[in-house]
Amino acid sequence: MERKLSIFIAAFFIFLMLFISVILISEYRNMDRLKSKNPSIPEKNYNYRKSALKLWAVNLVIKFLVPVLLLATGISNRIWLFAEGKGRNIFFAGIIYVVIFSIIDLLITLPTDYYGFVLRHRYGLSDQTIYRWLELNLKNFILNTIVFSLVIWFPYYLMRISPNRWWLYLGLLAIPVIAFVNFISPTYIDPIFNKYIAVDKGNDDLGRDIKKLLDKAGVGDADIFIVDKSRDTNTLNAYMTGIWSSKRIVLWDTTVNKMEREEVLSVTAHEIGHYVLGHIWKGIVLGGLFSVLLVYLIYKTSNWMLVRSNGSFGFTKIYSIASLPLFIFVLNMYMFLGNPIANFVSRHMEREADAYEINLTKDREAAISAMIKLSEESLSIPRPSEIYKIWFYTHPPVEERIEFFEKVNIQEDSP
Template identity: 30%
Template sequence: MENKSLYLFIIVLIVVLEFVWTQYLAYRNRKRMSPQIPDQLEGIYDKEDYKKQQEYQKTNSRFGLYVSSFSFVVLLMVLLLGGFGWLDSVLRDFTNNEIALTLSFFGIIYIANAIISLPFEYYSTFIIEERFGFNKSTKKTFWLDQLKGLLLVAVLGGVILSVIVWLYEELGDMAWLYAWGVVTCFSLFMTLFYSNIIVPLFNKQTPLEEGELRDAIENFATKAGFEINNIYVMDASKRSTKANAYFTGFGAKKRIVLFDTLIKDLETEEIVAVLAHEIGHYKKKHTLQGIFISICYTGIILFLLSLFLGSKDIALALGTEDPSFHIGMIAFSILFTPISMIIGIFSSIHSRKNEYQADAYAASFGLGDALMSGLKKLSVKSLSNLNPDPLFVFFYYSHPTLLQRMSALKKK
């Protein structure tokens, strides 16, 4: 078998095996669902809410199967028919500049993918989420979000991609090292300023007003030795009834952001408990761990990517005779999939461990019961699957299940 045929065979095999495996896990998760409420969920879900939750999860799972199957077939056809190579050859009729080629290549793929995905996103938002009472987004907001997202990817993605391609073109074997530095600086910048720059494009953030909740949060922060002045409320209810909160930045740029839906759904002590969990991540250095791991992972990715960019056989496998950054990147993104899945397992295990530690931190301040109460309300309100398949959890869940977290908290 020629090298190009071997590479194409391996690439297609990986795509097929990944699809089969992910759908097998989803199938296991669906099979676990039942209209009968399990004993361990008595007192969390009532029968009617549980029935609604099971229907919501099944609907999303089936819909996910249709979307994944469609995407799988499209990708398989593109690979087998040499679609990536064909697009590369068409673009080379207009330019041989590597940066222009890469930007136009990925730009066309991104737009094509957006066009294919839009009907599914629209259906998910205005049919499924609407049916189960979650959607609050208007059609105007939906389309503005799509446009803003496209422009954001074009500007930020275009700039970063241009710089990386230029580095690989000009600096040869050591380019990955400089590209690593550029991506790291960009990631750190976004960590610090994401909530200041990106979020306002989509949502309003207003300082939490004076009152019982702000006093309770500030009192806890003082008790925990955690200086925080930036507490904001985000108008998440303009899109969904689902609630959340997040902590972003570090140092002087620390910021707590509460969804307005969270304030509506939880009591003051429950909100403080949820924030204590988030502060626990910071106190336990999980935020810094995540940044460090991400930086190391990015360096490995960019180094391995550099090994693929000049491969003639890989270019031929994807339907073109000209090795290039964009063709190498497509091939690498697929060939790296098995390794990425293995890394993802360890990442999920590490993340779940951190979640237990953050829960324990909140419990150490006497907030264990309030945290459990808040998590129950959030899970039921969002119709979360509280009894998922263990193998599905092992591969995909970055957080322990609610029952696992409750069991751990009860031991504190």
């Protein structure tokens, strides 16, 4: 391994540890300030956040350390040589490699996943049984392994036949692939994990109120579903998902059960805002464009690292499936560094949906009380440190959103 590569990897991990230290220091100081300014916030919220931050730090290190160790020790290459010897061709060898790789990944991440399960129970955020937790983990493992093992050969085939342009072909495929996944997920994938019940917009009281809201927004044909998330969590949420005939608004049953009707309607109006403002499609297009740049950066960086490894990884060709941990490391690195940009866009869309929500319902009080309940049930704090917000917050902080609802001028002639 060339000295340049050793320095690059060491420098990245030094940066990562410094970053984690800055985040933890900033968050702890922020919580101290919040305690003095907001004495009404339960100590439980702060204790949970501290525990969650420690778990986040461990998971972040694991995300980068494991791929590097699989490369540096030659384990990835040995797995591939075994798979290549057992498989009749790249397709079957790829399946064997992915299955073994997925099992290793599961065993490494299972302890922290279980600690997250324990943490949620300790703070009353979940009543999920251990059997349900195991069921979801097993389903997730099987689904991911099947899909990944069936498609892994394709990018490596492109690398072999077009070593200089494979990144472009994969990047251009991103938009149709993301669109396809968004189309099939609500109908075929999500129901594997939870039960979805369509809201009766004609007979049910809540359904009729939601129907009026949809008609007012001009999207009366939109489907509304309630999902049985109370099996897994005590927190509240709602989301917009799907495209074309699979598009729908999904309310967690915890949201419906713990909120007043006006609050549920306010939350629904927010999701209608995402629907009307085209945020799903904007996300798909922006995600596709970002993917082209991302795959190009992966192509350049992975090749640079492989050349300077001088065969220390056990392979010298980028189209060897043994290079998968190399791609994972580089992908994680650029996704991590690109977080501030992606989350800035996400927060902007959430602000747009907040504005649409309150202009659709004209109910300032419901918007504020719904936000307070969402925050209380998830043990949130009013705001994070600025660096944590920039790097990790997909939504504006609760404090900002409540302040917006309090001060915004409601447009009487809107929807």
